[in-house]
Amino acid sequence: MLALPALLLLTSCCVFATYGEGLSEDIYITIPVAEGVAGYRLFNGTHQFGFHSSRADSRGVVVKLGRGEKAGLRDCWRSRFRNYLGKYHVLLSADMIDRSVVQEILNSDCIAGLIIVDPESAIEPTEPLSHDGMCPNQYSDVYGESCSTSNAWNDPGYVLSDGLRNVDWKMQVLYMYNKTHVEAINKCYNLYNVPTGGESAVDFPFCAASFGVFSTAAGSTEICYRRSKPWSRLFDLSIENRDDLCSPLVGVNVLAYLPPKVYNEAAPAHTARYLMLSARMDSFGLIPEISPGEISVLTSVIALLAASHAIGQNSDIFEKAANASNRYVISAFFDGESFDYIGSSDAAFDLMNGEFPRKLSGKIKTQLDPIVASQLEAIIEVQQLGSGDGAQLTAHADGRQFKSGKLDDLLRSLSAGASVEGGSLKPPTGNARMPPASWHSFYRIEPSIxxxxxxPFGEKYNYRRINSMLDFAQWNSSQRSAAESEVAIASSALLRAAADHVRLDDGQKLAIRIDREFIKKLFECFVYSSDWFSCEYLSRINEGRLKKSSAFYTGKSTYVSAGYRNPLRFFLEWLAIYATGSTSYTSNVKDKNTCDDLGGNQNVYIYSWQADPDTGAHYCYRSSVDVYQVNSPAFRIPNYDFTNHTYSTWSESLYSIDSLRLYLVEQESFERVMLVFGMLFALISFLFVGRCTENSFIIDEGERLAKEGEPL
Structure with a gap:
């Protein structure tokens, strides 16, 4: 009869010991996974790429892959984990994903996922670690040739000829940058998965992990869009009543009109001539958001900002010359260029349709003059600055345009500007080809552009980590100085081209110089700082408008994405306003509300209340900076053929994220023994309970009343 109370007591102890909660917290160590640090599916018009697996395949024992340790990768570590037949999560540093290892990873059928950590030492500059392919944007240039070694700009740097992005990885991938979390994984691995005492194998239990990003879409952008139609979802119960399975990549172009031309209905249309100065503002990595872009993007952005700043500091003389000559300059920061020129193709599409920079509206009194393609004379782009010797730049161009003499005036201007800062310019040749650049988008609609x-590169890229998770500038002091000089040379070349275009006189051109201190400040923030939120210069201009979020990756990221959360585009907009804006027209404005109320019934200028990043003092800036949300024309053209390579067709799958969990995995035989033991225990308990009679549960009523003081 004592069996039942004992059993009840044991059950009570278990319940109270766990406070009535589940035991998962005692079994797992959970590490949260922020959005942006794990890979997911990407699509173009015909294929799927990126990372995905089933939940069952997202679990595996943790192993570490060191340099030169391919044997375990080839035999699935079976010699170490002899009685384990499952999959593995491979912990490795980002620089380990190179030409010698990546094919082994792709060929393996026992990898559940990759857990990528930062390299422990400096990266060898000659190591090819670009996550882009041999021929970046190969289907979007105007030459229409297949990729070969003769036109492979990224031949020295690629890891895979098609690029790590353009692979359908049948596994998960996670970037771990939190040192505490990395230490937890290492401790678990070292404690359970490393042989000791001279042994070559380990016994159960093993340290294992599970995590995953699970995408809703599959196939291609075309398939995803077709499946997203309401009629195709009638019998699809697997996804929660969503009509969208994927989203096109969406960028933000930042354009500054230096100066703007105001539309005059009475004047002849489309007579002004324009020069566009440009830089791209996006890149990617194996995990798209992990894309610091310091050489791929940021140094070029700094050069264009510095040139725009010099024009903005002398806006009165530029405006006077531009209005007199009817020649204007546009500074353009294009987003999505590494994904088949999303930003520039969007601008070119509007230009082709007479809707650039804005479609004329009868409701607005003062508006920007519309521009058509034939008005754009030229586009000059800067790329990969900081990867050369700090003294010489190469002018790349289409050989046909160069041989015709159409580029002579531009080359003279650029060479003169470079020499002002102590640099030189190497001209193109008659058989030259234009490298991957925004020009391809504009030339396609108007060959006269x-x-x-x-x-700084010649026939091939010098830099070996273009579009990569490892695109960090690891410079010593002399290399820093050379990089800053290279940016100043490029910026000065752009400035002189702009000055010659609007027809400044010789004295004015000589008087206008690039501000090297401005360049240094931008280098300190964009390149030398560990992130863009900790730099004081950017913090002043930010003023808390853009905050870090634990839900998203907040390290340096230049990925275009399908959302509007890349911090670079915000910092770039505010810096462009500061660099090109004027406070002389708004000197009497003393508060934000008054500033925000200015500029009604026009789209030529914007009025922004923001801090001077040098002093922190607030001003109302009037600028001609405009921001355009852009996506590929492929998603704007009805019934577009997604097999056509004219426009970008890239999209992202929607997905859900499971956090990383560390746990111990036991041998299946042990689990079977425990299952049998549990069933036997339950059976014995049932037999004991079954032997109880009604008297086992009768309470002596008299005894209870006596204790309460009642007479028996």
Whole structure:
């Protein structure tokens, strides 16, 4: 009869010991996974790429892959984990994903996922670690040739010829940058998965992990869009009543009109001539958001900002010359260029349709003059600055345009500007080809548009980590100085081209110089700082408008994405306003509300209340900076053929994220023994309970009343 009370007591102890909660917290160590640090599916018009697996395949024993340790990768570590036949999560540093290892990873059928950590030492500059392919944007240039070694700009740097992005990885991937979390994984691995005492194998239990990003879409952008139609979802119960399974990549172009031309209905249309100065503002990595872009993007952005700043500091003389000559300059920061020129193709599409920079509206009194493609004379782009010797730049161009003499005036201007800062310019040749650049988007709609790319590379990229998770500038002091000089040379070349375009006189051109201190401040924030939120210069201009979030990756990221959360685009907009804006027209404005109320019934200028990043003092800036949300024309053209390579067709799958969990995995035989033991225990308990009679549960009523003081 004592069996039942004993059993009840044991059950009570278990319940109270766990406070009535589940035991998962005692079994798992959970590490949260923020959005942006794990891979997911990407699509173009015909294929799927990126990372995905089933939940069953997202679990595996943790192993570490060191340099030169391919044997375990080839035999699935079976010699170490002899009685384990499952999959593995491979912990490795980002620089380990190189030409010698990546094919082994792709060929393996026992990898559940990759857990990528930062390299422990400096990266060898000659190591090819670009996550882009041999021929970046190969289907979007105007030459229409297949990729070969003769036109492979990224030949020295690629890891895979098609690029790590353009692979359908049948596994998960996670970037771990939190040192505490990395230490927890290492401790678990070292404690359970490393042989000791001279042994070559380990016994159960093993340290294992599970995590995953689970995508809703599959196939291609075309398939995803077709499946997203309401009629195709009638019998699909697997996804929670969503009509969208994927989203097109969406960027933000930042354009500054230096100066703007105001539309005059009475004047002849489309007579002004324009020069566009450009830089791209996006890149990607194996995990798209992990894309610091310090050489791929940021140094070029700094150069264009510095040139725009010099024009803005002398806006009165530029405006006077531009209005007199009817020649204007546009500074353009294009987003989505590493994904088949999303930003520039969007602008070119509007230009082709007479809707650039804005479609004329009868409801607005003062508006920007519309521009058509034939008005754009040339586009000059800067690329990969900081990867050369700090003294010479190469002018890349289409050989046909160069041989015709159409580029002579531009090349003279650029060379003169470079020499002001102590640099030189190497001209193109008659058989030259334009490297991957925004010019391809504009040339496609108007072959008269000339193009030049200023860059430190020659026939091939010098830099080996273009579009990569490892695109960090690891410079010593002399290399820093050379990089800053290279940016100043490129910026000065852009400035002189702009000055010659609007027809400044010789004295004015000589008087206008690039501000090297401004360049240094931008380097300190964009390149030398560990992130863009900790730099004081950017913090002043930010003023808490953009905050870090634990839900998203907040390290340096230049990925275009399907959302509007890349911090670079915000900092770039505010810096462009500061660099090109004026406070002389708004000197009497003393508060934000008054500033925000200015500028009604017009779209030529914007009025922004923001801090001077040098002093922190607030001003109302009047600028001609405009921001455009852009996506590929492929998603704007009805019934577009997604197999067509004219426009970008990239999209992202929607997905859900499971946090990383560390746990111990036991041998299946042990689990079977425990299952049998549990069933036997339950059976014995049932037999004991079954032997109880009604008297086992009768309470002596008299005894209870006696204790309460009642007479028996």
């Amino acid at each position: 000339r193009g030049i790319v200023l860059a």
